[in-house]
Amino acid sequence: MADHKTREQLIDEKEKMRQKFHELEACRYEFVSIQERYNRLIESAPDALVFVNPESKIVLVNAQLEKMFGYSEQELSGKDLEILIPERFRKTHHKNVSDYFSRPRVRPMGTNLEITALRKDGTEFPADISLSPLQTDEGLLATGAIRDITERKRAEHQIERNYHIQKVISAVLKVSLQPVSLEEQMDSILELILSIPGLALKPKGYIYLVEDDPDVLVLKAPRTIPDSEQSPCRKVPFGKCLYGQAAASCTTIFTDCVDESHEMRDLSKLPHGHYCVPILSGEKTLGVINLFVHEGHMRRQEEDEFLTAIASALASIVERHQVETEKHRLMEQLAEAEKLSALGRITANVADEIRNPLTSIGGFARRLQKKAVEGTKEREYAEFIVTEVTRMESILRNVISFTRGASPQKELFDVHDVIKEALRLFEERAGERSIIIERSFVEIPNIKGDKEQVQEAIENLFSNAIDAMPAGGTLSVATGRKVVNEQTYVTVNVKDTGKGISEENMNKIFEPFFTTKVVVKGTGLGLSITRKIMEEHGGFIKIESKVNTGSTFSLYFPFS
Numbered sequence: 061m062a063d064h065k066t067r068e069q070l071i072d073e074k075e076k077m078r079q080k081f082h083e084l085e086a087c088r089y090e091f092v093s094i095q096e097r098y099n100r101l102i103e104s105a106p107d108a109l110v111f112v113n114p115e116s117k118i119v120l121v122n123a124q125l126e127k128m129f130g131y132s133e134q135e136l137s138g139k140d141l142e143i144l145i146p147e148r149f150r151k152t153h154h155k156n157v158s159d160y161f162s163r164p165r166v167r168p169m170g171t172n173l174e175i176t177a178l179r180k181d182g183t184e185f186p187a188d189i190s191l192s193p194l195q196t197d198e199g200l201l202a203t204g205a206i207r208d209i210t211e212r213k214r215a216e217h218q219i220e221r222n223y224h225i226q227k228v229i230s231a232v233l234k235v236s237l238q239p240v241s242l243e244e245q246m247d248s249i250l251e252l253i254l255s256i257p258g259l260a261l262k263p264k265g266y267i268y269l270v271e272d273d274p275d276v277l278v279l280k281a282p283r284t285i286p287d288s289e290q291s292p293c294r295k296v297p298f299g300k301c302l303y304g305q306a307a308a309s310c311t312t313i314f315t316d317c318v319d320e321s322h323e324m325r326d327l328s329k330l331p332h333g334h335y336c337v338p339i340l341s342g343e344k345t346l347g348v349i350n351l352f353v354h355e356g357h358m359r360r361q362e363e364d365e366f367l368t369a370i371a372s373a374l375a376s377i378v379e380r381h382q383v384e385t386e387k388h389r390l391m392e393q394l395a396e397a398e399k400l401s402a403l404g405r406i407t408a409n410v411a412d413e414i415r416n417p418l419t420s421i422g423g424f425a426r427r428l429q430k431k432a433v434e435g436t437k438e439r440e441y442a443e444f445i446v447t448e449v450t451r452m453e454s455i456l457r458n459v460i461s462f463t464r465g466a467s468p469q470k471e472l473f474d475v476h477d478v479i480k481e482a483l484r485l486f487e488e489r490a491g492e493r494s495i496i497i498e499r500s501f502v503e504i505p506n507i508k509g510d511k512e513q514v515q516e517a518i519e520n521l522f523s524n525a526i527d528a529m530p531a532g533g534t535l536s537v538a539t540g541r542k543v544v545n546e547q548t549y550v551t552v553n554v555k556d557t558g559k560g561i562s563e564e565n566m567n568k569i570f571e572p573f574f575t576t577k578v579v580v581k582g583t584g585l586g587l588s589i590t591r592k593i594m595e596e597h598g599g600f601i602k603i604e605s606k607v608n609t610g611s612t613f614s615l616y617f618p619f620s
């Protein structure tokens with residue numbers, strides 16, 4: 061007979077089943093909520109997480125990892141972890157995984173576990189990874205927490221570079237205080253710039269400075285580069301090639317390859333680019349730093365800033381040298397002027413001492429000349445003495461005038477009177493050489509000055525004009541008025557049609573003792589005296605001259 065359950069039994073069983081069902085339901089609920097909590101935990105982790113089994117297969121990843129690497133969970137699930145590592149690091153990867161599972165332990169971040177990670181798109185990034193073992197029902201797993209440290213690395217590099225830059229700048233300042241030549245300082249500074257790690261520069265560069273020629277760069281450092289490479293670019297005019305352009309435009313010029321802007325590209329056949337940084341003092345270019353970079357190098361703001369800082373440190377060094385050189389030059393000039401003034405005083409004394417005996421010799425020689433019979437040796441000797449004494453008297457006059465320390469005796473006078481008196485003295489000499497004298501006088505105000513000195517200045521011009529026309533010509537003297545820089549001047553122009561003055565001599569004619577007169581020897585003091593007189597009268601002298609055509613000397617006397 062079938063074993064029928066009683067109704068009570070069935071009710072009891074049903075109750076038990078219902079209870080079981082509730083228990084199961086509670087279990088399922090608990091399981092789901094644990095799983096959800098677990099998932100939330102994984103997803104809320106700040107780092108990208110990957111769970112790997114001992115076979116290096118990916119069991120689970122979180123959303124951060126998907127985002128970081130560009131894969132979906134499905135794409136990664138069950139794949140070898142090496143998918144997240146660049147090819148070149150895969151060789152040792154499996155051994156590392158098995159080593160870890162043989163001795164599983166917690167390895168926190170920052171314990172030298174920096175890796176290079178590979179994204180789905182093939183790009184790489186530096187990452188820090190921490191590892192910890194995780195025991196699960198499916199066995200032991202390794203949990204890897206991965207952090208992208210690109211920014212940290214960049215900041216570290218930046219700090220390192222800044223440190224080196226600071227070091228270099230303080231070293232540059234130290235070099236600037238060393239008592240060595242400017243060239244040696246430039247060499248040391250160039251070496252310092254090229255020593256900075258991470259600056260992406262080739263270990264090669266030049267420093268150019270502007271010297272006497274204001275628009276030309278002159279190579280200063282390094283002094284050790286081979287002549288073959290150095291000579292074509294030792295002197296570079298502003299505007300030529302990249303560094304000439306940087307000098308002319310006062311801006312940094314950058315290029316990442318050898319292109320047409322490299323006018324001197326044959327010098328370095330290897331591929332390269334350049335940073336050409338001007339060394340500036342305000343708007344003025346003092347030089348250029350020319351550095352080589354690797355081809356394809358990307359211009360970086362921090363490099364620009366660093367090189368500009370170095371260029372400005374260099375500018376102060378160059379300026380300091382210029383000031384020192386100028387100071388040295390002025391000191392030498394002062395010493396020379398003191399020497400000259402002492403010499404001048406001695407010369408003036410000697411000239412004064414000689415003047416009286418010379419007057420006696422001249423007087424007696426002239427008497428002898430008159431008394432001696434024409435054609436005799438005595439007459440010839442007397443004439444010779446007279447000529448030489450006259451010359452010595454003129455030299456003496458000039459020397460005394462040049463070394464004269466006294467200030468001018470000023471009075472108001474008509475400059476025409478002085479000109480007429482001077483012309484009277486030269487009429488005979490001019491006539492002997494068939495020189496025509498032309499006068500052009502206009503109405504002018506009286507000037508205030510030392511009459512004797514002004515006459516001397518004009519006489520010097522007449523004398524030179526006559527000497528410049530040995531074969532005759534025209535000596536024109538004209539007066540006038542001119543306004544220069546809002547100041548009105550009375551002018552005296554002395555014009556000749558003589559041999560003129562060469563450009564080369566133009567800079568020298570006012571130097572004391574400069575003379576080109578060899579036949580009738582000159583003292584070379586006339587123009588120096590004339591200029592000195594003009595300066596003492598608050599005026600100046602101007603020249604226009606053309607070789608074989610003639611010269612015009614103009615004296616400018618101020619009046620108010």
Ligand code: ADP
Nearest residue numbers: 524525528569575576577582583584585586587
């Ligand atoms: P000096 O007449 O004794 O040579 P100066 O100082 O008066 O000395 O002149 C210096 C030089 O300037 C002259 O030797 C001459 O070469 C040049 N010079 C001056 N005036 C003239 C002129 N009018 N024409 C040509 N050369 C001149």
